[in-house]
Amino acid sequence: MKIVYQDLLRFLDKQPSKESLSMKLFDLGHEHELNGDIFNLELTPNRGDCLSLNGLARDLKHFFGKNDPIAINNDDIEELNFDFKNLSPEDCPKISFLEMEIAENISEYKPYLENYFSVIGNNKVNFFTDVSNYISYELGQPTHCYDKKYLDGTLVLERIERSEKFLTLLGSHINLSGENCVFTIDDEVINLAGIMGGEKTSCSNETKSVVVECAFFNPESIIGKSIKYNLNTDSAHKFERGVDASSQERTLRRFIKVIEDHTTIKNMKIKTFTAKEPPKLTLNIDVKKINSILGTKIHENDYLNFLKDLDFRITDSIEVPTHRHDIASQNDLAEEVARMVGYNNIASKPIELISKPQEKNDNSKISFIEDYFRENGFNQVINFPFSSKNNAKTVTIDNPLDSNKSNLRLSLKDTLIENLLYNERRQKDSIKLFEISNIYTKENEIKQHRNLAAVITGRKGNSPNNFSKKLDYEYFYNFLIKKIPSEAFEIIEISRSNLDTKKKDKIFFVEIDVEKIPNEFSLIKDKEEKPISFKKYEPISEYPSSIRDFSFLIEDKSKVDDVIEALQKIHDKDIKRTFIFDLYQDKKNKNLKIGFRIIFQSSTKTLSEEEINKKIKSILKPIITLKSVSIPGM
Amino acid sequence: MSPLDDKDSPIILKDLGSLHPINQIKDYIVKILMDMGFKSVDGPEIETEEFNFDMLNIKKSHPARQMHDTFYVENKANLLRTHTSPVQIRSMLKSKPPIAFTSAGKVYRKDDDSTHLPMFHQIEGIYVDTNVTFANLKDLIHKIINEIFGRDINIRFRPSYFPFTEPSAEVDILSESGKWLEILGCGIVNPIVLHNCNIDPEKYSGLAFGLGVERIAMLKYGVTDIREFYKSNLDFLEQFK
Numbered sequence A: 001m002k003i004v005y006q007d008l009l010r011f012l013d014k015q016p017s018k019e020s021l022s023m024k025l026f027d028l029g030h031e032h033e034l035n036g037d038i039f040n041l042e043l044t045p046n047r048g049d050c051l052s053l054n055g056l057a058r059d060l061k062h063f064f065g066k067n068d069p070i071a072i073n074n075d076d077i078e079e080l081n082f083d084f085k086n087l088s089p090e091d092c093p094k095i096s097f098l099e100m101e102i103a104e105n106i107s108e109y110k111p112y113l114e115n116y117f118s119v120i121g122n123n124k125v126n127f128f129t130d131v132s133n134y135i136s137y138e139l140g141q142p143t144h145c146y147d148k149k150y151l152d153g154t155l156v157l158e159r160i161e162r163s164e165k166f167l168t169l170l171g172s173h174i175n176l177s178g179e180n181c182v183f184t185i186d187d188e189v190i191n192l193a194g195i196m197g198g199e200k201t202s203c204s205n206e207t208k209s210v211v212v213e214c215a216f217f218n219p220e221s222i223i224g225k226s227i228k229y230n231l232n233t234d235s236a237h238k239f240e241r242g243v244d245a246s247s248q249e250r251t252l253r254r255f256i257k258v259i260e261d262h263t264t265i266k267n268m269k270i271k272t273f274t275a276k277e278p279p280k281l282t283l284n285i286d287v288k289k290i291n292s293i294l295g296t297k298i299h300e301n302d303y304l305n306f307l308k309d310l311d312f313r314i315t316d317s318i319e320v321p322t323h324r325h326d327i328a329s330q331n332d333l334a335e336e337v338a339r340m341v342g343y344n345n346i347a348s349k350p351i352e353l354i355s356k357p358q359e360k361n362d363n364s365k366i367s368f369i370e371d372y373f374r375e376n377g378f379n380q381v382i383n384f385p386f387s388s389k390n391n392a393k394t395v396t397i398d399n400p401l402d403s404n405k406s407n408l409r410l411s412l413k414d415t416l417i418e419n420l421l422y423n424e425r426r427q428k429d430s431i432k433l434f435e436i437s438n439i440y441t442k443e444n445e446i447k448q449h450r451n452l453a454a455v456i457t458g459r460k461g462n463s464p465n466n467f468s469k470k471l472d473y474e475y476f477y478n479f480l481i482k483k484i485p486s487e488a489f490e491i492i493e494i495s496r497s498n499l500d501t502k503k504k505d506k507i508f509f510v511e512i513d514v515e516k517i518p519n520e521f522s523l524i525k526d527k528e529e530k531p532i533s534f535k536k537y538e539p540i541s542e543y544p545s546s547i548r549d550f551s552f553l554i555e556d557k558s559k560v561d562d563v564i565e566a567l568q569k570i571h572d573k574d575i576k577r578t579f580i581f582d583l584y585q586d587k588k589n590k591n592l593k594i595g596f597r598i599i600f601q602s603s604t605k606t607l608s609e610e611e612i613n614k615k616i617k618s619i620l621k622p623i624i625t626l627k628s629v630s631i632p633g634m
Numbered sequence B: 001m002s003p004l005d006d007k008d009s010p011i012i013l014k015d016l017g018s019l020h021p022i023n024q025i026k027d028y029i030v031k032i033l034m035d036m037g038f039k040s041v042d043g044p045e046i047e048t049e050e051f052n053f054d055m056l057n058i059k060k061s062h063p064a065r066q067m068h069d070t071f072y073v074e075n076k077a078n079l080l081r082t083h084t085s086p087v088q089i090r091s092m093l094k095s096k097p098p099i100a101f102t103s104a105g106k107v108y109r110k111d112d113d114s115t116h117l118p119m120f121h122q123i124e125g126i127y128v129d130t131n132v133t134f135a136n137l138k139d140l141i142h143k144i145i146n147e148i149f150g151r152d153i154n155i156r157f158r159p160s161y162f163p164f165t166e167p168s169a170e171v172d173i174l175s176e177s178g179k180w181l182e183i184l185g186c187g188i189v190n191p192i193v194l195h196n197c198n199i200d201p202e203k204y205s206g207l208a209f210g211l212g213v214e215r216i217a218m219l220k221y222g223v224t225d226i227r228e229f230y231k232s233n234l235d236f237l238e239q240f241k
Helices: A005-010 A018-027 A053-064 A111-118 A127-139 A234-241 A248-260 A287-294 A300-309 A330-341 A362-375 A413-425 A473-481 A519-523 A557-568 A609-624 B021-036 B085-093 B134-149 B191-196 B213-221 B226-230 B234-240
Strands: A002-004 A031-035 A038-042 A084-086 A094-102 A144-147 A155-161 A164-167 A173-176 A179-185 A188-192 A209-216 A265-274 A430-442 A446-458 A492-494 A507-513 A546-554 A575-586 A591-600 B039-041 B078-080 B099-108 B119-129 B155-159 B165-174 B180-189 B205-212
Touching: A002 A005, A005 A018, A005 A038, A005 A053, A018 A031, A018 A038, A018 A053, A018 B155, A053 A127, A053 A300, A084 A094, A094 A248, A111 A127, A127 A144, A127 A209, A127 A234, A127 A248, A144 A188, A164 A188, A173 A188, A209 A248, A248 A265, A287 A300, A287 A330, A287 B134, A300 A330, A330 B155, A330 B165, A362 A430, A362 A446, A413 A430, A413 A446, A413 A507, A446 A473, A473 A507, A546 A557, A546 A609, A557 A575, A557 A591, A557 A609, A591 A609, B021 B039, B021 B099, B021 B119, B021 B134, B021 B213, B021 B234, B039 B085, B085 B099, B085 B119, B085 B205, B119 B213, B134 B155, B134 B165, B134 B180, B134 B205, B134 B213, B180 B191, B180 B213, B191 B205, B205 B213, B213 B226
Parallel strands: A084 A155, B039 B099
Antiparallel strands: A002 A038, A031 A038, A094 A209, A094 A265, A144 A209, A155 A179, A164 A173, A179 A188, A430 A446, A446 A507, A492 A507, A546 A591, A575 A591, B099 B119, B119 B205, B155 B165, B165 B180, B180 B205
């Protein structure tokens, strides 16, 4: 909701600066952005009462005092004999109608009305609708205007359940379906109650006779409809969050006043239909309870003054104002008091948790499994559970994000294979991934299983032991069998023939129900806590990488540690990774060879051959100048 | 030629893998909470409306219950839990105060854009005993945030709204760039929720809090795009060894 700073000031006694107003709104729980003079507020759903200048000013009264700058018409107004039937009083317990005729059509708006459109940037529609929107901004109560000449017959408010086309006043066609609360004439829908009126009875700039409807709709009757029909209207937003159940006639009298500011009203009549008065809620005065909730020592007088400033009526009990649908208990009152005191002004009090001793649970087994995979070079992934595949056991989503994601996966396989192919496309030639996630199956009831799945392909690893070997069945089996009994797992080879890839390395996959992994897994060794590292993440380069391999010849074996140390110190902003992939001893010649790989990648560009060669020269210089170290052929 | 005998010496780095950064942060925070005395509890990701909403005082008219926010499954018979709170409800029903539970795990919302994912992780905590107050909540939240973000971090509380807590608060920390960042929601457990869990609200009161793991992970690691966590990109994952 957008509110103009100067407009809000008119409703306040003191005139706080924008900054202090902004700070206070935050302290009261009203998040917002401030752009120039406009507060763009995102109110919590329980505070529908603050969706207007008047509503926000009510909440700020304790700090800045409140003005009532709104002039209303106080004349005795003749009762309207209006042909209306309320067949759905539970949706709409109270509704008022104002009928009026104006002397001439309006082309020029008074500054306060004009500003509402020019400063906030709202679009004008026609005079009566514009006044209706403006009053909703001031008072938070929506109204709807019908051109009287199109209201021919009994206006009926009813709940219908039928499919029907409905043309909105903005000209869009809606297919009504399911149950809807609507206004009809002769069984034809002319207004989707509380959401948007219809084109057939809408006002135009030529309208002179108008019927203004002002209702209290139950939030439950409105909620979900604006999303369902994609009609994101201000009135739907306000009715969903609850308007003041006793403000209808005052709003219409304000409507009259704004019209009178612009033209002469030739005649007007008003009528309120009350099926049920809003219930009056009272709560006990119990400051002790408030202090026991907050952990404070607030004096009763201060407590009651806070509430009075928030429009609560204090007698021998506390009467909740009709606009506060969010207040029903002492805890609700405690929050009001805390807001007035300021959350940040309530002193903290230490608390010792009295809890029962911790038992070992399933999570410790998971943690050991995770560590075993990590220590052996596997990287953990987490995937979304949505899938396009289904069978008789699949749990299906009623309202998926899209039709390819309408089932919950029955296996972790497909997403892990996707992860593998994704990384192959990114030039990865040694891939070991694992995931531990729940899967769901449906038979008579929905069952949850926690599965562990892992997939491998490519080189065994980067160390000299592994570099030239491929990940294979034997490797996978030997890795798993150390911890998991053979009957609990089955390694399968995934054929590449159905996959979108030209790579040849074999892919092996395993998926195991965690329950079938023995609990002894976690007893095999005491877990060493690996402290968490918060090293800052470096954004991933989207430029290609270049690989360079070097073979160092070390003639003096005692120098090997120096060389390895020097290699491990190599650092450059354009080097993504380095590792020793080979280490050989020539027993005959008593010399050593070290195979070393540098992967270059810049975060800002594709590196040219010259740039890489230049870098190599300066990087390798301190190493090849070491005594008895050389790169044959360089 | 033959391989060198000491080629597995510590000087040559072992090919270690990595745990997912979200799991690392989740486990790190759960451990902080367990050290404070919270017991870690688990629950199903497919929930009922009763446990995900009704028991938590989230009324039928609440926006969160609409089809556009929640994934319903099997003709609305069940749903993907939208928060980890139902785990606490299930645990409270099985226990008598004093109780201190923490639950962590995946939650689902019908969202998918640059800042919202359809699946993310939450950690929640609840403590119920006699005489638990808002002042106690503030103290505990300060301690948790200090553990995660250090002693010097600036913290502010703002009123907010959650149907299951009253009063409710959102907690911001002041970033190095001088911006307040929302990191945690908390409050005094709504007596209606205690009553729903067969705990006498006249005798007992509780505090509860919940935080988003991705948000904390982004702040701690300096990740700016939440979607990076779920691309399964080894260039990303290997940074969290």
